[in-house]
Amino acid sequence: MKLQGKVALITGAGSGIGWATALLFAREGARVACADINEGAAKETAQQIEKAGGQALVIRADVSRSEDCQGMVERTVATWGRLDILFNNAGVPQAPTSVENLDEATFDRIMAINVRGVYLGCRHAVPVMKKQGGGVILNTASTAAIRPRPGLNAYGASKGAVIAWTKALALELAPSKIRVVALAPVATDTPMLPTFMGKTVVDEKGREAMVRTIPLGRLNTPEDVARAALFAASEDAQMLTGTCLEIDGGRCI
Ligand SMILES: NC(=O)c1ccc[n+]([C@@H]2O[C@H](COP(=O)([O-])OP(=O)(O)OC[C@H]3O[C@@H](n4cnc5c(N)ncnc54)[C@H](O)[C@@H]3O)[C@@H](O)[C@H]2O)c1
Structure with missing residues:
Protein backbone atom coordinates (compact mmCIF):
# COMPACT_ATOMS: atom_id res chain seq x y z
CA MET A 1 0.00 0.00 0.00
CA LYS A 2 1.52 3.26 -1.16
CA LEU A 3 -0.46 5.74 0.97
CA GLN A 4 -0.81 3.88 4.26
CA GLY A 5 -1.61 6.30 7.10
CA LYS A 6 -1.94 9.32 4.79
CA VAL A 7 -4.81 11.79 4.74
CA ALA A 8 -5.88 13.10 1.32
CA LEU A 9 -8.31 15.84 0.36
CA ILE A 10 -9.61 15.64 -3.21
CA THR A 11 -11.73 18.30 -4.88
CA GLY A 12 -14.12 17.30 -7.65
CA ALA A 13 -14.21 13.87 -5.97
CA GLY A 14 -17.80 13.24 -7.04
CA SER A 15 -17.05 12.40 -10.65
CA GLY A 16 -14.49 11.35 -13.26
CA ILE A 17 -10.83 11.79 -12.38
CA GLY A 18 -11.50 12.87 -8.78
CA TRP A 19 -13.79 9.89 -8.23
CA ALA A 20 -11.29 7.35 -9.63
CA THR A 21 -8.45 8.91 -7.63
CA ALA A 22 -10.45 8.92 -4.39
CA LEU A 23 -11.15 5.19 -4.78
CA LEU A 24 -7.54 4.36 -5.69
CA PHE A 25 -6.04 6.46 -2.87
CA ALA A 26 -8.38 4.74 -0.40
CA ARG A 27 -7.41 1.29 -1.73
CA GLU A 28 -3.78 2.31 -1.17
CA GLY A 29 -4.47 3.06 2.50
CA ALA A 30 -5.32 6.78 2.56
CA ARG A 31 -8.24 8.28 4.44
CA VAL A 32 -9.96 10.45 1.82
CA ALA A 33 -11.93 13.66 2.21
CA CYS A 34 -14.22 13.82 -0.83
CA ALA A 35 -15.01 17.47 -1.62
CA ASP A 36 -17.35 18.54 -4.39
CA ILE A 37 -19.86 21.28 -5.16
CA ASN A 38 -22.23 18.36 -5.80
CA GLU A 39 -22.61 16.94 -2.31
CA GLY A 40 -24.69 13.97 -3.45
CA ALA A 41 -21.95 12.89 -5.85
CA ALA A 42 -19.26 13.26 -3.17
CA LYS A 43 -21.42 11.18 -0.87
CA GLU A 44 -21.63 8.37 -3.43
CA THR A 45 -17.85 8.32 -3.78
CA ALA A 46 -17.45 8.23 0.02
CA GLN A 47 -19.98 5.38 0.28
CA GLN A 48 -18.06 3.37 -2.31
CA ILE A 49 -14.86 3.88 -0.31
CA GLU A 50 -16.53 2.83 2.93
CA LYS A 51 -18.15 -0.19 1.31
CA ALA A 52 -14.68 -1.34 0.26
CA GLY A 53 -13.47 -0.98 3.87
CA GLY A 54 -11.87 2.46 3.64
CA GLN A 55 -12.42 5.73 5.51
CA ALA A 56 -13.97 8.75 3.82
CA LEU A 57 -15.44 12.14 4.58
CA VAL A 58 -18.05 14.04 2.55
CA ILE A 59 -17.54 17.78 2.15
CA ARG A 60 -19.67 20.14 0.10
CA ALA A 61 -17.36 22.83 -1.22
CA ASP A 62 -17.31 25.30 -4.08
CA VAL A 63 -13.58 25.73 -4.71
CA SER A 64 -14.06 29.27 -6.03
CA ARG A 65 -15.15 30.37 -2.52
CA SER A 66 -12.50 31.03 0.09
CA GLU A 67 -14.70 30.08 3.06
CA ASP A 68 -15.52 26.73 1.44
CA CYS A 69 -11.83 25.96 0.85
CA GLN A 70 -10.98 26.97 4.39
CA GLY A 71 -13.85 24.80 5.61
CA MET A 72 -12.78 21.70 3.65
CA VAL A 73 -9.25 21.89 5.03
CA GLU A 74 -10.47 22.57 8.58
CA ARG A 75 -12.94 19.65 8.53
CA THR A 76 -10.31 17.25 7.21
CA VAL A 77 -7.83 18.27 9.90
CA ALA A 78 -10.51 18.28 12.63
CA THR A 79 -11.47 14.71 11.66
CA TRP A 80 -8.11 13.07 11.07
CA ARG A 116 -8.75 30.76 -8.24
CA GLY A 117 -9.91 27.35 -6.94
CA VAL A 118 -6.34 25.99 -7.08
CA TYR A 119 -4.97 29.12 -5.40
CA LEU A 120 -7.56 28.94 -2.60
CA GLY A 121 -6.96 25.24 -1.99
CA CYS A 122 -3.23 25.88 -1.62
CA ARG A 123 -3.72 29.02 0.45
CA HIS A 124 -5.66 27.17 3.12
CA ALA A 125 -3.78 23.84 3.05
CA VAL A 126 -0.19 25.10 3.03
CA PRO A 127 -0.15 26.41 6.64
CA VAL A 128 -1.27 22.94 7.82
CA MET A 129 1.37 21.17 5.73
CA LYS A 130 4.10 23.57 6.87
CA LYS A 131 3.19 22.96 10.49
CA GLN A 132 3.31 19.19 10.11
CA GLY A 133 6.63 19.33 8.21
CA GLY A 134 5.63 18.49 4.64
CA GLY A 135 3.01 17.34 2.20
CA VAL A 136 2.09 16.93 -1.45
CA ILE A 137 -0.09 19.16 -3.60
CA LEU A 138 -1.35 17.89 -6.95
CA ASN A 139 -3.05 20.24 -9.39
CA THR A 140 -5.03 19.07 -12.40
CA ALA A 141 -3.93 20.98 -15.49
CA SER A 142 -4.53 19.70 -19.04
CA THR A 143 -2.80 19.07 -22.35
CA ALA A 144 -4.96 22.03 -23.47
CA ALA A 145 -2.32 24.22 -21.82
CA ILE A 146 0.55 22.68 -23.77
CA ARG A 147 -1.00 21.71 -27.09
CA PRO A 148 -4.28 23.64 -27.38
CA ARG A 149 -7.18 22.73 -29.60
CA PRO A 150 -8.99 25.53 -31.48
CA GLY A 151 -11.67 27.28 -29.44
CA LEU A 152 -10.53 26.05 -26.02
CA ASN A 153 -8.93 29.45 -25.40
CA ALA A 154 -10.02 30.35 -21.84
CA TYR A 155 -9.84 26.74 -20.70
CA GLY A 156 -6.29 26.32 -22.03
CA ALA A 157 -5.23 29.61 -20.47
CA SER A 158 -6.67 28.56 -17.11
CA LYS A 159 -4.70 25.31 -17.22
CA GLY A 160 -1.55 27.18 -18.31
CA ALA A 161 -1.95 29.22 -15.15
CA VAL A 162 -2.19 25.99 -13.14
CA ILE A 163 1.14 24.79 -14.55
CA ALA A 164 2.87 28.12 -13.85
CA TRP A 165 1.35 28.20 -10.36
CA THR A 166 2.60 24.65 -9.73
CA LYS A 167 6.17 25.57 -10.66
CA ALA A 168 6.13 28.77 -8.60
CA LEU A 169 4.80 27.00 -5.53
CA ALA A 170 7.17 24.06 -5.95
CA LEU A 171 10.11 26.45 -5.59
CA GLU A 172 8.52 28.44 -2.80
CA LEU A 173 7.54 25.37 -0.78
CA ALA A 174 10.56 23.13 -1.35
CA PRO A 175 12.26 24.35 1.87
CA SER A 176 9.08 23.28 3.71
CA LYS A 177 9.27 19.78 2.15
CA ILE A 178 6.01 20.31 0.31
CA ARG A 179 6.07 18.91 -3.22
CA VAL A 180 3.81 20.42 -5.87
CA VAL A 181 3.04 18.54 -9.10
CA ALA A 182 0.71 19.27 -12.02
CA LEU A 183 -1.08 16.54 -13.98
CA ALA A 184 -1.89 17.21 -17.62
CA PRO A 185 -4.35 14.63 -18.94
CA VAL A 186 -5.37 14.40 -22.57
CA ALA A 187 -9.09 13.87 -23.39
CA THR A 188 -10.44 11.65 -20.63
CA ASP A 189 -13.62 9.63 -20.68
CA THR A 190 -15.61 11.52 -18.03
CA PRO A 191 -18.90 13.47 -18.03
CA MET A 192 -16.84 16.55 -18.97
CA LEU A 193 -15.67 15.17 -22.31
CA PRO A 194 -18.64 16.02 -24.60
CA THR A 195 -18.41 19.74 -23.71
CA PHE A 196 -14.89 19.91 -25.18
CA MET A 197 -16.39 18.62 -28.43
CA GLY A 198 -19.22 21.16 -28.31
CA LYS A 199 -21.74 18.35 -27.70
CA THR A 200 -23.95 16.99 -24.95
CA VAL A 201 -22.98 13.37 -25.59
CA VAL A 202 -19.91 11.90 -27.24
CA ASP A 203 -20.80 10.27 -30.57
CA GLU A 204 -18.58 7.72 -32.31
CA LYS A 205 -17.48 10.19 -34.97
CA GLY A 206 -16.35 12.72 -32.37
CA ARG A 207 -14.58 10.05 -30.33
CA GLU A 208 -12.73 8.69 -33.37
CA ALA A 209 -11.62 12.18 -34.40
CA MET A 210 -10.25 12.77 -30.90
CA VAL A 211 -8.54 9.37 -30.76
CA ARG A 212 -6.76 10.10 -34.06
CA THR A 213 -4.93 12.97 -32.34
CA ILE A 214 -3.52 10.69 -29.62
CA PRO A 215 -0.52 8.60 -30.76
CA LEU A 216 -1.25 5.68 -28.41
CA GLY A 217 -4.66 5.41 -30.06
CA ARG A 218 -7.15 5.77 -27.22
CA LEU A 219 -8.58 8.28 -24.76
CA ASN A 220 -7.57 8.36 -21.11
CA THR A 221 -9.73 6.53 -18.63
CA PRO A 222 -10.16 8.26 -15.25
CA GLU A 223 -8.05 5.41 -13.84
CA ASP A 224 -5.11 6.31 -16.12
CA VAL A 225 -5.01 9.71 -14.45
CA ALA A 226 -5.64 8.27 -10.98
CA ARG A 227 -2.60 5.99 -11.33
CA ALA A 228 -0.41 8.96 -12.26
CA ALA A 229 -1.82 10.89 -9.29
CA LEU A 230 -0.99 7.96 -7.02
CA PHE A 231 2.58 7.88 -8.26
CA ALA A 232 2.98 11.65 -7.87
CA ALA A 233 1.52 11.58 -4.35
CA SER A 234 3.56 8.59 -3.17
CA GLU A 235 7.08 8.19 -1.84
CA ASP A 236 8.04 6.79 -5.27
CA ALA A 237 7.98 10.40 -6.49
CA GLN A 238 9.93 11.92 -3.60
CA MET A 239 12.28 13.86 -5.94
CA LEU A 240 9.45 15.09 -8.17
CA THR A 241 8.36 18.68 -7.74
CA GLY A 242 7.37 21.48 -10.09
CA THR A 243 6.88 18.86 -12.79
CA CYS A 244 3.92 18.70 -15.13
CA LEU A 245 3.17 15.04 -15.79
CA GLU A 246 1.62 14.63 -19.22
CA ILE A 247 -0.81 11.71 -19.18
CA ASP A 248 -1.51 11.97 -22.84
CA GLY A 249 -0.59 8.91 -24.90
CA GLY A 250 1.95 11.08 -26.72
CA ARG A 251 -0.38 13.94 -27.69
CA CYS A 252 2.06 16.67 -26.60
CA ILE A 253 5.09 15.37 -28.54
N1 LIG B 1 -12.13 15.00 -19.04
C1 LIG B 1 -11.12 15.52 -19.73
O1 LIG B 1 -11.03 15.33 -20.95
C2 LIG B 1 -10.07 16.32 -19.02
C3 LIG B 1 -8.83 16.48 -19.68
C4 LIG B 1 -7.83 17.22 -19.04
C5 LIG B 1 -8.07 17.78 -17.81
N2 LIG B 1 -9.28 17.61 -17.19
C6 LIG B 1 -9.46 18.22 -15.89
O2 LIG B 1 -9.66 17.17 -14.94
C7 LIG B 1 -10.36 17.69 -13.81
C8 LIG B 1 -11.49 16.75 -13.46
O3 LIG B 1 -12.41 16.72 -14.53
P1 LIG B 1 -13.22 15.41 -14.97
O4 LIG B 1 -12.88 15.14 -16.38
O5 LIG B 1 -13.06 14.36 -13.95
O6 LIG B 1 -14.71 16.04 -15.00
P2 LIG B 1 -16.06 15.69 -14.24
O7 LIG B 1 -17.04 16.64 -14.79
O8 LIG B 1 -16.30 14.22 -14.34
O9 LIG B 1 -15.74 16.03 -12.71
C9 LIG B 1 -15.56 17.33 -12.26
C10 LIG B 1 -16.08 17.41 -10.83
O10 LIG B 1 -15.77 18.73 -10.33
C11 LIG B 1 -16.90 19.20 -9.63
N3 LIG B 1 -16.89 20.67 -9.61
C12 LIG B 1 -17.19 21.52 -10.63
N4 LIG B 1 -17.11 22.78 -10.21
C13 LIG B 1 -16.76 22.73 -8.90
C14 LIG B 1 -16.56 23.73 -7.92
N5 LIG B 1 -16.71 25.03 -8.20
N6 LIG B 1 -16.20 23.34 -6.68
C15 LIG B 1 -16.07 22.03 -6.38
N7 LIG B 1 -16.28 21.04 -7.26
C16 LIG B 1 -16.63 21.39 -8.51
C17 LIG B 1 -18.10 18.62 -10.38
O11 LIG B 1 -19.27 18.62 -9.55
C18 LIG B 1 -17.59 17.24 -10.73
O12 LIG B 1 -17.91 16.29 -9.72
C19 LIG B 1 -10.80 19.10 -14.19
O13 LIG B 1 -9.91 20.04 -13.61
C20 LIG B 1 -10.65 19.10 -15.70
O14 LIG B 1 -10.47 20.40 -16.21
C21 LIG B 1 -10.27 16.87 -17.77
Missing part, protein backbone atom coordinates in the same frame (compact mmCIF):
# COMPACT_ATOMS: atom_id res chain seq x y z
CA GLY A 81 -5.60 15.48 12.62
CA ARG A 82 -3.52 16.12 9.50
CA LEU A 83 -3.47 16.70 5.75
CA ASP A 84 -0.79 14.96 3.70
CA ILE A 85 -2.12 15.25 0.14
CA LEU A 86 -4.23 18.00 -1.40
CA PHE A 87 -5.49 17.20 -4.90
CA ASN A 88 -6.82 20.39 -6.49
CA ASN A 89 -8.74 18.62 -9.20
CA ALA A 90 -12.17 20.29 -9.49
CA GLY A 91 -12.56 22.11 -12.77
CA VAL A 92 -14.99 23.13 -15.46
CA PRO A 93 -14.66 22.67 -19.22
CA GLN A 94 -15.30 24.99 -22.15
CA ALA A 95 -17.19 24.35 -25.35
CA PRO A 96 -15.11 25.42 -28.36
CA THR A 97 -15.78 29.15 -28.78
CA SER A 98 -14.13 31.79 -30.97
CA VAL A 99 -12.57 34.63 -28.99
CA GLU A 100 -15.07 37.18 -30.29
CA ASN A 101 -17.92 34.99 -29.03
CA LEU A 102 -16.35 34.22 -25.67
CA ASP A 103 -18.47 36.18 -23.20
CA GLU A 104 -16.98 37.66 -20.05
CA ALA A 105 -19.13 35.62 -17.67
CA THR A 106 -17.87 32.35 -19.20
CA PHE A 107 -14.26 33.53 -19.07
CA ASP A 108 -14.64 34.64 -15.43
CA ARG A 109 -16.30 31.38 -14.35
CA ILE A 110 -13.57 29.24 -15.91
CA MET A 111 -10.88 31.33 -14.21
CA ALA A 112 -12.76 31.38 -10.87
CA ILE A 113 -12.97 27.60 -10.64
CA ASN A 114 -9.90 26.38 -12.56
CA VAL A 115 -7.39 29.00 -11.34
Whole structure:
Protein backbone atom coordinates (compact mmCIF):
# COMPACT_ATOMS: atom_id res chain seq x y z
CA MET A 1 0.00 0.00 0.00
CA LYS A 2 1.52 3.26 -1.16
CA LEU A 3 -0.46 5.74 0.97
CA GLN A 4 -0.81 3.88 4.26
CA GLY A 5 -1.61 6.30 7.10
CA LYS A 6 -1.94 9.32 4.79
CA VAL A 7 -4.81 11.79 4.74
CA ALA A 8 -5.88 13.10 1.32
CA LEU A 9 -8.31 15.84 0.36
CA ILE A 10 -9.61 15.64 -3.21
CA THR A 11 -11.73 18.30 -4.88
CA GLY A 12 -14.12 17.30 -7.65
CA ALA A 13 -14.21 13.87 -5.97
CA GLY A 14 -17.80 13.24 -7.04
CA SER A 15 -17.05 12.40 -10.65
CA GLY A 16 -14.49 11.35 -13.26
CA ILE A 17 -10.83 11.79 -12.38
CA GLY A 18 -11.50 12.87 -8.78
CA TRP A 19 -13.79 9.89 -8.23
CA ALA A 20 -11.29 7.35 -9.63
CA THR A 21 -8.45 8.91 -7.63
CA ALA A 22 -10.45 8.92 -4.39
CA LEU A 23 -11.15 5.19 -4.78
CA LEU A 24 -7.54 4.36 -5.69
CA PHE A 25 -6.04 6.46 -2.87
CA ALA A 26 -8.38 4.74 -0.40
CA ARG A 27 -7.41 1.29 -1.73
CA GLU A 28 -3.78 2.31 -1.17
CA GLY A 29 -4.47 3.06 2.50
CA ALA A 30 -5.32 6.78 2.56
CA ARG A 31 -8.24 8.28 4.44
CA VAL A 32 -9.96 10.45 1.82
CA ALA A 33 -11.93 13.66 2.21
CA CYS A 34 -14.22 13.82 -0.83
CA ALA A 35 -15.01 17.47 -1.62
CA ASP A 36 -17.35 18.54 -4.39
CA ILE A 37 -19.86 21.28 -5.16
CA ASN A 38 -22.23 18.36 -5.80
CA GLU A 39 -22.61 16.94 -2.31
CA GLY A 40 -24.69 13.97 -3.45
CA ALA A 41 -21.95 12.89 -5.85
CA ALA A 42 -19.26 13.26 -3.17
CA LYS A 43 -21.42 11.18 -0.87
CA GLU A 44 -21.63 8.37 -3.43
CA THR A 45 -17.85 8.32 -3.78
CA ALA A 46 -17.45 8.23 0.02
CA GLN A 47 -19.98 5.38 0.28
CA GLN A 48 -18.06 3.37 -2.31
CA ILE A 49 -14.86 3.88 -0.31
CA GLU A 50 -16.53 2.83 2.93
CA LYS A 51 -18.15 -0.19 1.31
CA ALA A 52 -14.68 -1.34 0.26
CA GLY A 53 -13.47 -0.98 3.87
CA GLY A 54 -11.87 2.46 3.64
CA GLN A 55 -12.42 5.73 5.51
CA ALA A 56 -13.97 8.75 3.82
CA LEU A 57 -15.44 12.14 4.58
CA VAL A 58 -18.05 14.04 2.55
CA ILE A 59 -17.54 17.78 2.15
CA ARG A 60 -19.67 20.14 0.10
CA ALA A 61 -17.36 22.83 -1.22
CA ASP A 62 -17.31 25.30 -4.08
CA VAL A 63 -13.58 25.73 -4.71
CA SER A 64 -14.06 29.27 -6.03
CA ARG A 65 -15.15 30.37 -2.52
CA SER A 66 -12.50 31.03 0.09
CA GLU A 67 -14.70 30.08 3.06
CA ASP A 68 -15.52 26.73 1.44
CA CYS A 69 -11.83 25.96 0.85
CA GLN A 70 -10.98 26.97 4.39
CA GLY A 71 -13.85 24.80 5.61
CA MET A 72 -12.78 21.70 3.65
CA VAL A 73 -9.25 21.89 5.03
CA GLU A 74 -10.47 22.57 8.58
CA ARG A 75 -12.94 19.65 8.53
CA THR A 76 -10.31 17.25 7.21
CA VAL A 77 -7.83 18.27 9.90
CA ALA A 78 -10.51 18.28 12.63
CA THR A 79 -11.47 14.71 11.66
CA TRP A 80 -8.11 13.07 11.07
CA GLY A 81 -5.60 15.48 12.62
CA ARG A 82 -3.52 16.12 9.50
CA LEU A 83 -3.47 16.70 5.75
CA ASP A 84 -0.79 14.96 3.70
CA ILE A 85 -2.12 15.25 0.14
CA LEU A 86 -4.23 18.00 -1.40
CA PHE A 87 -5.49 17.20 -4.90
CA ASN A 88 -6.82 20.39 -6.49
CA ASN A 89 -8.74 18.62 -9.20
CA ALA A 90 -12.17 20.29 -9.49
CA GLY A 91 -12.56 22.11 -12.77
CA VAL A 92 -14.99 23.13 -15.46
CA PRO A 93 -14.66 22.67 -19.22
CA GLN A 94 -15.30 24.99 -22.15
CA ALA A 95 -17.19 24.35 -25.35
CA PRO A 96 -15.11 25.42 -28.36
CA THR A 97 -15.78 29.15 -28.78
CA SER A 98 -14.13 31.79 -30.97
CA VAL A 99 -12.57 34.63 -28.99
CA GLU A 100 -15.07 37.18 -30.29
CA ASN A 101 -17.92 34.99 -29.03
CA LEU A 102 -16.35 34.22 -25.67
CA ASP A 103 -18.47 36.18 -23.20
CA GLU A 104 -16.98 37.66 -20.05
CA ALA A 105 -19.13 35.62 -17.67
CA THR A 106 -17.87 32.35 -19.20
CA PHE A 107 -14.26 33.53 -19.07
CA ASP A 108 -14.64 34.64 -15.43
CA ARG A 109 -16.30 31.38 -14.35
CA ILE A 110 -13.57 29.24 -15.91
CA MET A 111 -10.88 31.33 -14.21
CA ALA A 112 -12.76 31.38 -10.87
CA ILE A 113 -12.97 27.60 -10.64
CA ASN A 114 -9.90 26.38 -12.56
CA VAL A 115 -7.39 29.00 -11.34
CA ARG A 116 -8.75 30.76 -8.24
CA GLY A 117 -9.91 27.35 -6.94
CA VAL A 118 -6.34 25.99 -7.08
CA TYR A 119 -4.97 29.12 -5.40
CA LEU A 120 -7.56 28.94 -2.60
CA GLY A 121 -6.96 25.24 -1.99
CA CYS A 122 -3.23 25.88 -1.62
CA ARG A 123 -3.72 29.02 0.45
CA HIS A 124 -5.66 27.17 3.12
CA ALA A 125 -3.78 23.84 3.05
CA VAL A 126 -0.19 25.10 3.03
CA PRO A 127 -0.15 26.41 6.64
CA VAL A 128 -1.27 22.94 7.82
CA MET A 129 1.37 21.17 5.73
CA LYS A 130 4.10 23.57 6.87
CA LYS A 131 3.19 22.96 10.49
CA GLN A 132 3.31 19.19 10.11
CA GLY A 133 6.63 19.33 8.21
CA GLY A 134 5.63 18.49 4.64
CA GLY A 135 3.01 17.34 2.20
CA VAL A 136 2.09 16.93 -1.45
CA ILE A 137 -0.09 19.16 -3.60
CA LEU A 138 -1.35 17.89 -6.95
CA ASN A 139 -3.05 20.24 -9.39
CA THR A 140 -5.03 19.07 -12.40
CA ALA A 141 -3.93 20.98 -15.49
CA SER A 142 -4.53 19.70 -19.04
CA THR A 143 -2.80 19.07 -22.35
CA ALA A 144 -4.96 22.03 -23.47
CA ALA A 145 -2.32 24.22 -21.82
CA ILE A 146 0.55 22.68 -23.77
CA ARG A 147 -1.00 21.71 -27.09
CA PRO A 148 -4.28 23.64 -27.38
CA ARG A 149 -7.18 22.73 -29.60
CA PRO A 150 -8.99 25.53 -31.48
CA GLY A 151 -11.67 27.28 -29.44
CA LEU A 152 -10.53 26.05 -26.02
CA ASN A 153 -8.93 29.45 -25.40
CA ALA A 154 -10.02 30.35 -21.84
CA TYR A 155 -9.84 26.74 -20.70
CA GLY A 156 -6.29 26.32 -22.03
CA ALA A 157 -5.23 29.61 -20.47
CA SER A 158 -6.67 28.56 -17.11
CA LYS A 159 -4.70 25.31 -17.22
CA GLY A 160 -1.55 27.18 -18.31
CA ALA A 161 -1.95 29.22 -15.15
CA VAL A 162 -2.19 25.99 -13.14
CA ILE A 163 1.14 24.79 -14.55
CA ALA A 164 2.87 28.12 -13.85
CA TRP A 165 1.35 28.20 -10.36
CA THR A 166 2.60 24.65 -9.73
CA LYS A 167 6.17 25.57 -10.66
CA ALA A 168 6.13 28.77 -8.60
CA LEU A 169 4.80 27.00 -5.53
CA ALA A 170 7.17 24.06 -5.95
CA LEU A 171 10.11 26.45 -5.59
CA GLU A 172 8.52 28.44 -2.80
CA LEU A 173 7.54 25.37 -0.78
CA ALA A 174 10.56 23.13 -1.35
CA PRO A 175 12.26 24.35 1.87
CA SER A 176 9.08 23.28 3.71
CA LYS A 177 9.27 19.78 2.15
CA ILE A 178 6.01 20.31 0.31
CA ARG A 179 6.07 18.91 -3.22
CA VAL A 180 3.81 20.42 -5.87
CA VAL A 181 3.04 18.54 -9.10
CA ALA A 182 0.71 19.27 -12.02
CA LEU A 183 -1.08 16.54 -13.98
CA ALA A 184 -1.89 17.21 -17.62
CA PRO A 185 -4.35 14.63 -18.94
CA VAL A 186 -5.37 14.40 -22.57
CA ALA A 187 -9.09 13.87 -23.39
CA THR A 188 -10.44 11.65 -20.63
CA ASP A 189 -13.62 9.63 -20.68
CA THR A 190 -15.61 11.52 -18.03
CA PRO A 191 -18.90 13.47 -18.03
CA MET A 192 -16.84 16.55 -18.97
CA LEU A 193 -15.67 15.17 -22.31
CA PRO A 194 -18.64 16.02 -24.60
CA THR A 195 -18.41 19.74 -23.71
CA PHE A 196 -14.89 19.91 -25.18
CA MET A 197 -16.39 18.62 -28.43
CA GLY A 198 -19.22 21.16 -28.31
CA LYS A 199 -21.74 18.35 -27.70
CA THR A 200 -23.95 16.99 -24.95
CA VAL A 201 -22.98 13.37 -25.59
CA VAL A 202 -19.91 11.90 -27.24
CA ASP A 203 -20.80 10.27 -30.57
CA GLU A 204 -18.58 7.72 -32.31
CA LYS A 205 -17.48 10.19 -34.97
CA GLY A 206 -16.35 12.72 -32.37
CA ARG A 207 -14.58 10.05 -30.33
CA GLU A 208 -12.73 8.69 -33.37
CA ALA A 209 -11.62 12.18 -34.40
CA MET A 210 -10.25 12.77 -30.90
CA VAL A 211 -8.54 9.37 -30.76
CA ARG A 212 -6.76 10.10 -34.06
CA THR A 213 -4.93 12.97 -32.34
CA ILE A 214 -3.52 10.69 -29.62
CA PRO A 215 -0.52 8.60 -30.76
CA LEU A 216 -1.25 5.68 -28.41
CA GLY A 217 -4.66 5.41 -30.06
CA ARG A 218 -7.15 5.77 -27.22
CA LEU A 219 -8.58 8.28 -24.76
CA ASN A 220 -7.57 8.36 -21.11
CA THR A 221 -9.73 6.53 -18.63
CA PRO A 222 -10.16 8.26 -15.25
CA GLU A 223 -8.05 5.41 -13.84
CA ASP A 224 -5.11 6.31 -16.12
CA VAL A 225 -5.01 9.71 -14.45
CA ALA A 226 -5.64 8.27 -10.98
CA ARG A 227 -2.60 5.99 -11.33
CA ALA A 228 -0.41 8.96 -12.26
CA ALA A 229 -1.82 10.89 -9.29
CA LEU A 230 -0.99 7.96 -7.02
CA PHE A 231 2.58 7.88 -8.26
CA ALA A 232 2.98 11.65 -7.87
CA ALA A 233 1.52 11.58 -4.35
CA SER A 234 3.56 8.59 -3.17
CA GLU A 235 7.08 8.19 -1.84
CA ASP A 236 8.04 6.79 -5.27
CA ALA A 237 7.98 10.40 -6.49
CA GLN A 238 9.93 11.92 -3.60
CA MET A 239 12.28 13.86 -5.94
CA LEU A 240 9.45 15.09 -8.17
CA THR A 241 8.36 18.68 -7.74
CA GLY A 242 7.37 21.48 -10.09
CA THR A 243 6.88 18.86 -12.79
CA CYS A 244 3.92 18.70 -15.13
CA LEU A 245 3.17 15.04 -15.79
CA GLU A 246 1.62 14.63 -19.22
CA ILE A 247 -0.81 11.71 -19.18
CA ASP A 248 -1.51 11.97 -22.84
CA GLY A 249 -0.59 8.91 -24.90
CA GLY A 250 1.95 11.08 -26.72
CA ARG A 251 -0.38 13.94 -27.69
CA CYS A 252 2.06 16.67 -26.60
CA ILE A 253 5.09 15.37 -28.54
N1 LIG B 1 -12.13 15.00 -19.04
C1 LIG B 1 -11.12 15.52 -19.73
O1 LIG B 1 -11.03 15.33 -20.95
C2 LIG B 1 -10.07 16.32 -19.02
C3 LIG B 1 -8.83 16.48 -19.68
C4 LIG B 1 -7.83 17.22 -19.04
C5 LIG B 1 -8.07 17.78 -17.81
N2 LIG B 1 -9.28 17.61 -17.19
C6 LIG B 1 -9.46 18.22 -15.89
O2 LIG B 1 -9.66 17.17 -14.94
C7 LIG B 1 -10.36 17.69 -13.81
C8 LIG B 1 -11.49 16.75 -13.46
O3 LIG B 1 -12.41 16.72 -14.53
P1 LIG B 1 -13.22 15.41 -14.97
O4 LIG B 1 -12.88 15.14 -16.38
O5 LIG B 1 -13.06 14.36 -13.95
O6 LIG B 1 -14.71 16.04 -15.00
P2 LIG B 1 -16.06 15.69 -14.24
O7 LIG B 1 -17.04 16.64 -14.79
O8 LIG B 1 -16.30 14.22 -14.34
O9 LIG B 1 -15.74 16.03 -12.71
C9 LIG B 1 -15.56 17.33 -12.26
C10 LIG B 1 -16.08 17.41 -10.83
O10 LIG B 1 -15.77 18.73 -10.33
C11 LIG B 1 -16.90 19.20 -9.63
N3 LIG B 1 -16.89 20.67 -9.61
C12 LIG B 1 -17.19 21.52 -10.63
N4 LIG B 1 -17.11 22.78 -10.21
C13 LIG B 1 -16.76 22.73 -8.90
C14 LIG B 1 -16.56 23.73 -7.92
N5 LIG B 1 -16.71 25.03 -8.20
N6 LIG B 1 -16.20 23.34 -6.68
C15 LIG B 1 -16.07 22.03 -6.38
N7 LIG B 1 -16.28 21.04 -7.26
C16 LIG B 1 -16.63 21.39 -8.51
C17 LIG B 1 -18.10 18.62 -10.38
O11 LIG B 1 -19.27 18.62 -9.55
C18 LIG B 1 -17.59 17.24 -10.73
O12 LIG B 1 -17.91 16.29 -9.72
C19 LIG B 1 -10.80 19.10 -14.19
O13 LIG B 1 -9.91 20.04 -13.61
C20 LIG B 1 -10.65 19.10 -15.70
O14 LIG B 1 -10.47 20.40 -16.21
C21 LIG B 1 -10.27 16.87 -17.77
